[in-house]
Every structure is written in structure tokens, then in C-alpha cells.
Amino acid sequence: MHLNHPDIKEVLVTAEQIREKIQELAPKIDAFYADKDVLLVGILKGAVPFMADLSRAMQIPTKQDWMAVSSYGSGTVSSGVVRILKDLDTDVKDRNVLIVEDIIDSGLTLSWLTANLKARGAASVEIVTLLRKPDAAKVEIAVRWVGFDIPNEFVVGYGLDFNESYRSMDGVGILSPAVYS
Numbered sequence: 001m002h003l004n005h006p007d008i009k010e011v012l013v014t015a016e017q018i019r020e021k022i023q024e025l026a027p028k029i030d031a032f033y034a035d036k037d038v039l040l041v042g043i044l045k046g047a048v049p050f051m052a053d054l055s056r057a058m059q060i061p062t063k064q065d066w067m068a069v070s071s072y073g074s075g076t077v078s079s080g081v082v083r084i085l086k087d088l089d090t091d092v093k094d095r096n097v098l099i100v101e102d103i104i105d106s107g108l109t110l111s112w113l114t115a116n117l118k119a120r121g122a123a124s125v126e127i128v129t130l131l132r133k134p135d136a137a138k139v140e141i142a143v144r145w146v147g148f149d150i151p152n153e154f155v156v157g158y159g160l161d162f163n164e165s166y167r168s169m170d171g172v173g174i175l176s177p178a179v180y181s
């Protein structure tokens with residue numbers, strides 16, 4: 001689905017820009033894990049397109065697993081208390097884990113998840129995120145690779161949804177407020 005759609009108020013990142021960014025990130029990640037096995041952990045559901053495109057642009061072999069988590073809290077505000085909806089099938093003990101995420105907002109979800117995976121005995125835990133909202137950060141987290149820093153607005157597309165819609169858009173944009181009401 002093309003990003004050029006009446007429900008999108010403003011285009012932030014085009015499909016072409018995402019492609020270029022992935023071509024730039026993939027060799028850096030390849031180099032980082034050149035002498036290690038890496039387990040990619042994609043966060044459902046938003047990271048599905050990014051995981052698929054990034055992992056195919058990488059040249060080193062990867063293993064892949066998925067987690068679904070949900071932050072407790074009212075409405076769209078993340079609380080930092082995270083519930084695992086679907087856990088990994090893989091034992092991460094002694095594994096080098098790369099969390100693949102669509103967006104970092106407050107940082108609370110990934111802060112919790114990083115600590116959780118380290119507590120399971122992961123040898124290393126790194127993060128790659130396509131998008132980050134620096135103005136929304138509530139906790140500092142070490143993110144090794146970031147695609148794009150974006151304004152503190154609700155965005156959809158390329159995996160990100162509003163009520164499960166717009167995930168299939170090929171780029172990322174700000175949703176028109178008319179859609180909420």
C-alpha cells in the first residue's frame with residue numbers, strides 16, 4: 001500500500017529512504033557480528049517488515065525468533081511494566097541477541113526487555129530500531145543502530161499500525177487527526 005494516501009497527513013520516511021537506510025545498516029551489523037553467531041529477535045507485530053528487509057540485506061547467516069510484548073498502562077502511554085504475550089522459542093543463554101524493533105518511544109519497553117534477556121544469560125544484547133522519537137525518551141537505553149530520529153508524533157506504516165490498519169504501507173507517515181475522530 002502506497003504512503004500517498006488521504007489518511008496520511010505528512011510523509012516522514014519514504015519506502016526509498018527505508019531501502020537506502022537498510023543498505024547502510026546491514027553491512028555495519030554484518031561487521032559487528034562477523035565472528036559471532038547472532039540471534040535476531042523481532043518484536044511482533046510492528047517489526048515484521050523491518051526484520052524481513054534487514055535480515056535479507058545482511059550477508060552473515062542469522063537465526064531468527066520473535067517475541068510479542070505489551071506495556072501495561074492507560075491508552076497510548078507506556079508504563080514500563082511489560083507483559084510477555086508470546087515468548088521466544090529459543091533459549092538465549094550464551095547467545096548474542098540483536099533485538100529488531102520498529103520504534104522506540106519512551107524506551108521503557110526495550111529497557112525492560114534488554115534486562116529480561118540479560119537475566120536469561122544472553123552473552124550480549126544489542127538493539128536496532130528503524131525509528132526513534134528522541135523527544136519522548138523517559139529512560140536512557142543503549143541503542144546501537146537507529147534508522148531515523150522522528151518527531152514526537154503518532155506514526156503509522158511499514159509495520160506500525162493504528163487499530164491494526166496501515167501496517168502494509170510502504171513508508172512511514174503521520175496519521176491525519178481526522179482518522180481518530
Ligand code: XMP
Pocket residue numbers: 046071078102103104105106107108109110153154155156160161162
Ligand atoms: P516505548 O514507549 O516503551 O514503546 O518505547 C514502544 C512501543 O510503543 C508503540 N509505539 C507506536 N506505535 N505508532 C505506532 O504505531 C507510534 O507512533 C508509536 N510510538 C510508540 C510501539 O508498539 C513500540 O513498540
Ligand code: MG
Pocket residue numbers: 046160161
Ligand atoms: Mg502498535
